[in-house]
Amino acid sequence: MLKLFDFWGKADRNGPSWHPAVCHMIDTGIVAKEILAVQPINFQLQLTSPFQNAGQNALDVLAFVSAIHDIGKISPGFQQKSKDLCECLKHRGFTFPQTSEPKHGRVALVVLKKSLQEMFGCSIEEKNALARVLAAHHGVFDESLSLDVGDHAWQEARRDILTLLARTFGITSLASVRLDNVPVLFLLAGLISVADWIASNEAIFPYLNAPPKNIEQYIADRRIIAQKFLNRLSLGTTVETEKGxxxxxxxxxxxxxxxxxxxxxxxxxxxxxxxxxxxxxxxxxxxxxxxxxxxxxxxxxxxxxxxxxxxxxxxxxxxxxxxxxxxxxxxxxxxxxxxxxxxxxxxxxxxxxxxxxxxxxxxxxxxxxxxxxxxxxxxxxxxxxxxxxxxxxxxxxxxxxxxxxxxxxxxxxxxxxxxxxxxxxxxxxxxxxxxxxxxxxxxxxxxxxxxxxxxxxxxxxxxxxxxxxxxxxxxxxxxxxxxxxxxxVALKDDHLAIDPIIVTPDEKLTVMAEKVVNLVTKDGCAACIVNTVAEAQDLFDLLKTRFPEEELMLFHSRFTLERRLAIEKELLEKYGKGNNRPRRGIVVASPVLQESLDVCFDVMLSDIAPFDLLLQRAGRLHRHTNIRPPHLQDRQMFVFLPDLLHNKPDFGWSGLIYFRYLLDRTGRLFFKNDQYPQILVKLPGGVSPLIEQVYGEDDIALDKIRELWFEEREGAESADGYFARVATIESVHDQGDEPGYLSRLKNSADEEMTPSTRVGRQRVLLVILNEGDETAILTREKEKELFRKTLATDNPRLVHYFSKLPQLAEWRESPLLRYCQPVFLTNGIVQAGESTLAYDEIRGLSILQKTGGIK
Known part of the structure; x- marks a missing residue:
């Protein structure tokens, strides 16, 4: 039996330490069992029920199945990766053909399809499904190929090791295993990968560098190690008492x-x-x-x-x-x-x-x-x-x-x-x-x-x-x-007053600034949301001439990470729940303010946006119980939009951010009898009808331009939906009961590449530095310090310019910085192709074109 421990499974890349493959497989089986042992019973049963076997503990069956994930390492292609450790195998007569498959996951897929049926009685469907799950522990459901996995000597070694592992975990048969549920197969693949990661960590499971002296004692010791580690991770945390x-x-x-x-x-x-x-x-x-x-x-x-x-x-x-x-x-x-x-x-x-x-x-x-x-x-x-x-x-x-x-x-x-x-x-x-x-x-x-x-x-x-x-x-x-x-849900009736203000794109910011001045002349807290960063910066500049700097805040996505975190903290401190708000304050922001930040304002001014997003923005109005100025007792929002009587309403930059069809449908909520009266939204009952007027289907005839806008939205959403379906695994309602789906599932992409969770314009990550700043990464803390200075932009000129630049040599191996480009400012400014970039802690990144205009 000791000869079965001659096959290595883990080894230091830069040292002599190694761990027998059999021992690593036992470690993985133990960890998998102990992970499940601390889980709530319902979850346990979901994973163990397919392995219920007469006379065998389901957790032991699952432990054995997890253990055999690395049987593919008992192959010439894998063992010859360490010239030193495979010498004893050569002396025993094992051969190492050059055609041997080096990827042990693929070897496992080929080997287990045969062994699971011949040795343990698995049916054809179950052995195929189980082999694919076990072979996927490196992240990919691989294709079944014709491979060189070694001659008869290798086959016998694998058979002996599978027999040893079955005996170790008390398994005699897998004939009753039923794996016809794809969600369970995915969970099993996940469990095995996690157990493998833990068992592969030498700091947790030290390498033996030799066969174990006593296999029973080895198993007992490793079980204690697994239990202590999982306890340290608090994986068994449950809610023990129901609290009021x-x-x-x-x-x-x-x-x-x-x-x-x-x-x-x-x-x-x-x-x-x-x-x-x-x-x-x-x-x-x-x-x-x-x-x-x-x-x-x-x-x-x-x-x-x-x-x-x-x-x-x-x-x-x-x-x-x-x-x-x-x-x-x-x-x-x-x-x-x-x-x-x-x-x-x-x-x-x-x-x-x-x-x-x-x-x-x-x-x-x-x-x-x-x-x-x-x-x-x-x-x-x-x-x-x-x-x-x-x-x-x-x-x-x-x-x-x-x-x-x-x-x-x-x-x-x-x-x-x-x-x-x-x-x-x-x-x-x-x-x-x-x-x-x-x-x-x-x-x-x-x-x-x-x-x-x-x-x-x-x-x-x-x-x-x-x-x-x-x-x-x-x-x-x-x-x-x-x-x-x-x-x-029975809620107290309330209302939201939305006042439309008709403006052209050129005059919008000036009119908005004047409106802010009129609303908070003496006191009050106002939020101004515009749809682009550049417009937020311009509006902020206008307001700087009318209000003291300490009463103004600018919040958008083109600040460095460390500055943005500081602004978020300041926002919550000034305008969050239970805090002492300033007597007067104005926050100018891009749409980042409309998300779930728990802040509250007395009045709001907003660019036109789809109506559901306007309501989301309005969620920051009168959110908390605060003392408000007498003239701002009512929940009121001012929305700036173009004149819809024009044959082709000009939505400005907003028409590039949101579908013009939805902006137009939203704008028409304000349009009655050729006028733009205030809308009084009854809360909560009046919300749903207004949403349906924007998003619902109707028989209203569209003129030519609105027909084009409708088709623009329909086409874009149809294309996005299609690309999302290509990017995701197929619907559980179509493939949930088809184990054969694993053989068709292509998931070899890394999440840093495509597919992506979001679609949008390409972005570039910039690290904002001053001329002469050090870029060498000497410590992990230095790497984090540099990363805190990053910001992202999707400006096409900047993306084109920086994507052409070579990668900074000292950042190529950095997990945080390898996709970043440094920007060295001189007196807060730097030239980047056709654009001049300016950065400061108040306005963030400004992008100036050759003409001097800010974008």
């Missing part, structure tokens, strides 16, 4: 939205889809969190991920989630991670990770193991951008690891109305696959067009019919048994 609402939040009782969400979720079976559709500021986030606390105790959830549209909203939610989890779990340790591309430079997240090293003095922790690429969703709790969740259904490497990370949890998707056709298609796919992987999903929205609401529900349960009496505001839910529950 007042224990979780800063108020005694749930409001109408929150109570309806709790009522609906309690009447459904897990997994479920719940849509909370209520006005801005009605406590939807707390409603979802409360539903999680209740459901987690009732059915045993593995955790929660809160997915938001932007990094800014993810950052803001991180603090709220941390507070909620500390109250929910008390002294019980729980992992929480911030997940987006720039999470590592978020100060609060960095602080939590540092505190989590060594002795933990906080019940909420952030272990470094989860911070590595692809691992974030494996933590019990997370909050961040929706992109992290969408990667679970894109055709990228290890998508199934992310799907495994989300499975058995609650997924909260905020602002679901705000996503374009491409991302919406991805969301439909995520809802389908995640629900079949045991996840309950809560969708939060202030406004949903009827057509989109129907698509979201049918992504979960295709044959369900929405109740005819369903009305806004409400909480709607459906489970996988087809049970439909909904409850209206």
């Amino acid at each position: 609402f007042h224990e979780l939040f800063d108020f005694e009782n749930p409001n109408a939205c929150q109570q309806a969400t709790l009522n609906v979720s309690k009447k459904l079976s897990h997994p479920m889809l719940v849509i909370v559709e209520t006005p801005m500021g009605s406590g939807k986030t707390e409603a979802a969190q409360a539903a999680y606390a209740s459901l987690a105790k009732r059915v045993g959830l593995r955790g929660m991920y809160c997915a938001l549209p932007t990094q800014a909203t993810g950052n803001a939610m991180f603090s709220r989630m941390r507070t909620f989890l500390a109250r929910l779990h008390g002294e019980q340790t729980a992992e929480l991670h911030l997940l987006h591309a720039n999470a590592d430079i978020n100060p609060e997240y960095e602080q939590l990770k540092l505190k989590s090293i060594g002795e933990k003095d906080d019940s909420i922790t952030a272990s470094g193991w989860f911070a590595a690429k692809k691992r974030g969703l494996l933590a019990t709790y997370g909050t961040g951008t929706i992109d992290q969740a969408l990667l679970a259904v894109l055709r990228v490497r290890h998508f199934f690891v992310r799907l495994f990370g989300l499975s058995g949890k609650m997924i909260i998707l905020d602002e679901v109305h705000a996503y374009d056709a491409y991302m919406s298609e991805e969301i439909y796919s995520l809802i389908g696959w995640a629900s079949r992987c045991g996840s309950s999903i809560i969708l939060l929205s202030a406004t949903l067009p009827e057509k989109k609401r129907t698509k979201l529900v049918q992504a979960f349960y295709p044959s369900v019919e929405l109740p005819t009496g369903l009305r806004y505001p409400s909480v709607f839910g459906v489970d996988l048994q087809g049970t439909v529950v909904w409850e209206p």
